[in-house]
Amino acid sequence: MSESLEYDVLVIGGGPAGSTAARYAAKNGAKTLVIEKRQEIGSPVRCGEGVSLSWLEELEIEDYNRWTAARVKGARIYSPSGHMLQITEKMAGDEVGVVCERDLFDKDMARLAVEAGADFMMKTYAVSLIEEDGKFKGVMARRMGKELEIRAELVIGADGWESQVGRWAGLYEAIPPKDIMTCFQYRMTGIEFDEDYTHFYLGSEAPGGYVWVFPKGPRTANVGLGIHMSSLDGSKTPKDYLDELIASREEFSKGEPVDMVAGAVAVTHPPETVTVDGLMLVGDASRVVDPMTGGGIVNGLKQGKIAGEFAAQCVKEGRFDKEYLQEYEKRWRDRLENRLWRNYMAKEKATTLDDGTFDKLIDSLSDIELDRVSIMAILEGVQKKYPELIKEFEDML
Amino acid sequence: MSKPCIDLDACMRCGACVGTCPVNAMFLKEYTVEVNDDCTSCGLCEKVCPVGAVSLGGE
Structure with missing residues (x-):
């Protein structure tokens, strides 16, 4: 006989998006468990560790010093022949901030989830989804080599880039x-x-x-x-x-x-759907990595908060069907999708540029006084110095 | 046709191949990467590996 546990909300994966979803689910009254397959939250680190600080208030985080390795004044972007564009913090969006210690960062996000009331279980990985009457009802898991049944009204897949949950739920195709x-x-x-x-x-x-x-x-x-x-x-x-x-x-x-x-x-566009009956995805598993920078932390945190708050609402209403989960889709897409699509289009363009074009691009930008980094400001800068180059970017205007 | 061979001395267990596999035939385990019989030998795992630890040649 395998052990069986029951929760309102089960989060698969204890990264920043999973912990944040758990934090806000627990904070709003849902009985919440996070399972993490590794033996340590946040380790080994798989990240460049650069992160902006523009989200601290939204995520109600008071102290960033405990996981900050270095605070930077800005970002410098270089073209192949050495032209440089300097971006200061006040004009940047998500490109500047701190370089973090991701292992400490992830543990701090887990702490916030625990303080909100969530349970954590380490070295526990999902083996398969429990499916009943076409609805997902939890997972079969292995914990320290022992089989474990975890039943939950709502499963949140936060299992990262190589998400098994998203694949088991049939939520996406292979990435090109x-x-x-x-x-x-x-x-x-x-x-x-x-x-x-x-x-x-x-x-x-x-x-x-x-x-x-x-x-x-x-x-x-x-x-x-x-x-x-x-x-x-x-x-x-x-x-x-x-x-x-x-x-x-x-x-x-x-x-x-x-x-x-x-x-x-x-570095793809957002998938059409990240929800099915009884299940939703957050973070890299839902493919909200910024396609321009490859950064996934901030979008994962913002989406995690939305997911957790909505999960608790599902528990209160007793609704976990796909139709009801559309409200989650709407909320996270309202918050993130425009920028994801815009940066996806920009990435598609950027990957076609040769070294000479990068040189002209950065050269034309290093001359002008950028008070904000916006696509329009960038294109205006290019138009001034290399009007012939602007044709390359006409479809972005 | 051969399944990918993973050099575990070079593999960093980063999961790049697992997420790239278009038929979900690869699984990241604590000390290894498993490949099941769904593998079609498409070679994308070999291509995506950041350290060149995956090879389809030989065996």
Whole structure:
């Protein structure tokens, strides 16, 4: 006989989106459990760790110091031949803020969920969904090698990029390779760079993506890159690209790696639906990663809050059917979808640009006084200096 | 046709292949990546692997 547990809301995955969904579900009265397959929340880290702070108030977070490795003054974006655009915090949207310690960050989000009343269960992974009368009613799980039945009125899949829950629920098709970014990063120590900024390098050093240098402390940074899967021809891996880049720059090659991170993100458009009877998805599992930056934390947190609040409402109303869950779809899409689509279109454009175009683009922007980073301001800047280039971007106007 | 062979000494268990697999034939376990019989040898796992730990050649 396997053990059986009963909850109102079961969250699969203890990352930031899952913990936040659990936090707001529990806070609003739902009996909530988070299961996490790993033995530690937030570890191993699979992230570049750059995050804005524009969401702190919305997520009711008072202290960001406990998980902050470095506070930056702005972001610097470089073209292949070295033109630079500097973005300061007040003109940026989600590009500037802090570089975090993701393991501490994730644990802090879990703490907030626990303080709101959620239960957590570690080293516990979902084996299959329990389906009754066409509705999902929980999962069969394994905890420390023992079978466990967890019944819940509502299952929230927060199991990340490689989500099994989303696939079991039949919620999405395979992601096309052009919408997959594959990434590799070292934490390098003993390197030389301006520690007051995050740095982004565009162009063929990271085809279809970019190279990032995010400060983590004295002479230490996450140095990584993301490459569009469709730009890889099989002759070099992302690790090969990064090794070549580091070897070619003295400021990096004098340092040594103290950590390695690999991973992939979906830089795709939002899926048509992330809900079925008795189940919804949040975070990377629902594909809300920003297609331009590959960043997923902030969208996951915002969507997690919406999901948790709505989950508690479902419990109060006793409604878990797909029709009722459309209200969740509406709320998160109102909050995130326009920007996701806009940045998806921008990404589709950006991946077609060659090094010469990036040079002209950044050159024309570094001349003008940008008080806000907006698509319109950028296009106006380009029009002034390279009117012939604007034709490339006409479809974005 | 051969299933992907994963070099566990190089594999970082990052899940890039698991999320990319178009037929959901790969599973991330604590110490390994499992491939089941749904695999069609399409090769996308080999291509997406950030460290070159997956290969379809041989065996």
